[in-house]
Amino acid sequence: MRNLLGTFRSVPSIAALIVLVLILFAAIFGEPLFGDAARNPDVLNAELGPSLAQPFGTDQLGRDVFARTVVSAGPTLLRALLSGLGAAAVGTVLGVAISLQRGRPRLQSLAQRVLETSLAFPALLTAIFVTAVLGSSGSAATIGIGLALIPGLARLAQSMSASIVERDFVRAAEQLGLRRPKILFREVVPNLAETMVTAAASATALALIAVSALSFLQLGVQAPDFDWGTVLAAGLSRIYSAPWAALGPAAFITVTGASIAYLADAIGRRANRRAVIAATGPSARPEAVTGDDDIVLDVRGLSVSFATPMGEVTPVRGVDLTVRRGEIVGIVGESGSGKSVTSMAIAELLPPNARVRADRWTMVAPAEGEPADAASRRRWMAQRIGVVFQDAMTSLNPAMRVGRQISESARVHRGLGRSEAQALAVERLGEVRVAAPELRVGQFPHEFSGGMRQRVVIATGMINHPDLLIADEPTTALDVTVQDEVLALLRHLNRQDGSSIVFISHDLAVVSELCDRVLVMYGGTIVEELPADQLAEPQHPYTRALLAASPTLDTVQHLAAIPGNPPDPAMYPPGCPFAPRCPHVSDRCAEPVSLVSVGTGHRVACVLAADDRADSSDVEVPA
């Protein structure tokens, strides 16, 4: 309910609501209050201009036009509601029925074609035709408009329910042996309801205009009955001498129709609203240095916050990351650990509501250094860093030849010509070991297999031979055999050009096979940093628990689950983020903990490891 109220909190929504309440009042109380003035002719006072008592003046028979407009609000709205809601009900049933005919593909496609053909006719024309055939009357107009609205609504219901009946929960209900009608009303219809309610409200707004239009054309309500359309028609003949007799009822139709349509739209928007909020402050930027050539990237105290409707959320909190030339650094963690946000922050690919902060953030630049203006700076950055995304299918444009996609960055940022760019694409495709690259550049992504597509994405990331390649879960969607080849390819590229790689993964084993050094992330911080060959003997309780929970080919013992769930970035605990799930938790874990060195290249953020070091004993962290 609070949600629904929230929908109507904006000024236009409140205005629309007030209009509808007033019209509803008119519909209910119009007849007792103004019935006489609207119906009784008073020929002596015919065709009067507007006055305080009769704001729209009087008609040819001396009846109060305002009273006639108010009194006819009831029948007009009733007809609009009957045809709009009736069409929505019939359309929903029809659409769902068509989508359920999966077992009879011929019947289904025939019904779909009939629907689509009827959609090609303008709705108003259909309404006029049906009304004329049935004989002009108010009921005929209601039926005609209702029929005209059905195809569009049925089409909507059909496509919506067709996608719902394919969902797994409908499968599960079928598997329980439930009857069809039960499945329909319990599983399908409730998920359709919100959309169809919105559509019904829009249809009612349309029907209101159409009802008035048909009466205006003398096809709807016949004298002595009257509605907004006939009142408008009567006034229109005198539009030059007495404009209010026409403009008054016209305003009623327009404002009411617009209000209903606006509210329908507001309800629909509520379903898929997405607030975009500006970041709360400026973001940090990397600084170019021409110094220690061995270090490609050096970030200290990297934090990333997102402005959200619920306030600021900080999924990355103080990450240090140093990448040396030719090094492969793995960042491993579960969903919500902050690993992907960290990598996207480094690539400067975060959305505008993100704010990045860092104590120090440098990238090694060639001698000429970093360009000053923003445009050339972006160009410079694009050549220093290449990015490979997880999902090759969605990161490639299906309608563009792969050659153009691979070389796009080089054309944009280095200003290469078409033939130069094409030659470069062929060269890179060859480097990622795609056979016959000069033929393959002319093909489209769908002509490549999953593994080959991921190679195309890697070639795109490598186009400028960047100093640093950021690969965000590039093998997660792939089969093991293909993953193996992609890992071998990354290793080969790293050895051949000495390009550094930051490799993001949820899989300890993949990281262990590919990387030199591994950072384990949990709750937005690095909890352990260690050489990859020591991953089998980690020190942090989280890394140990993760290792014990990972099934391997050699072990059949029971997997040790970690109790609880990974923390929500919006609600990190103040101290160690793993404390709520940790078997060794103590009071001291509520205090913030930083990384301490426990061996060569091995640092752990845990009070137990810190103890260990303070004692300078050889006692290991208890397992």
Add this chain to the structure above:
Amino acid sequence: MLRLDDVTVRFRAGRGWFDAVRGVDLEVPPGGTLGLVGESGSGKSTVAKAAAGFVPVTAGRVFLGDMELSAQRGRALRSARRRLQVVFQDPYASLNPRRSVGEIITQAASTTGRTRVESERRTHELLDRTGLGARAFHRYPHEFSGGQRQRIAIARALAADPEVIIADEPTSALDVSVQAAVLELLRELQEETGVSMLFISHNLAVVRAVAQRVAVMYLGRIVEIGPSDQVFSSPEHPYTRTLLDAVPEIGGRPGRTRLALGDDIPDPRFRPSGCSFHTRCPVGVRCDPERTVCSDEEPTLTLGDHMVACHFPLSVTSRSAVNGIE
């Protein structure tokens, strides 16, 4: 318990047809778990769908106990389907967002002829047993994490008192730490209820953790099937071996020699002649031109407990020959 007898599933592809599953024989042992592994496009999910009745079987028969499931129609089919429940891959798509957890599980429990009170009691038992707690009863799916949703899906499946559960990649959408808990839960519940399970996964290590028997599929055929211990430690089919070799391990496996594959998995619409695997096989005709039988003749499964469909199974091929090819 669940038995597939020479099952073929044919799909339309453009103007032609292709067999997503071709002549598959499988048996899920009573109270045990059969793992089914293979790359994407191998047909393992189609086997699950055919067994559950989501796609029609083109040829062959599906048995549940003594009853031929694939021959049932109408009311008989509806009451038979309850005995075989499915746990789906995506816990976000498998629960109706408009119904409370209590309604979802109670509905499943009531299909066995329980009264409303009995069904709700059973629901509370299951919520307790799966670690969700009584408070979950009145809450809605969106209030739960992926791992908890998968527990709800498991509770729903068990509420119908099934004889067989088909789990189609039930943990591949979950984090590793949560996956372990869900796998353990499945294993414990299986011990308690004696339900049989067909467990489908692309992750060999996960299958290793839950299945006593494992079947390996390639392009719609079973190429190897046997006790997990034997298949994982001494695979007979070169395809099984390459799959196992490709699984990354922490620290790497000592003395590991890799058999490399040629090329990607072929398009199932254009199945290679003879043994479907010969275009990628590291021991067959691709590497030894004399072994023309690989491209000429389709191998059939051998008989016994550990069966393989290969002209040159690895235990027969001498070690030196394999190493020579590497």
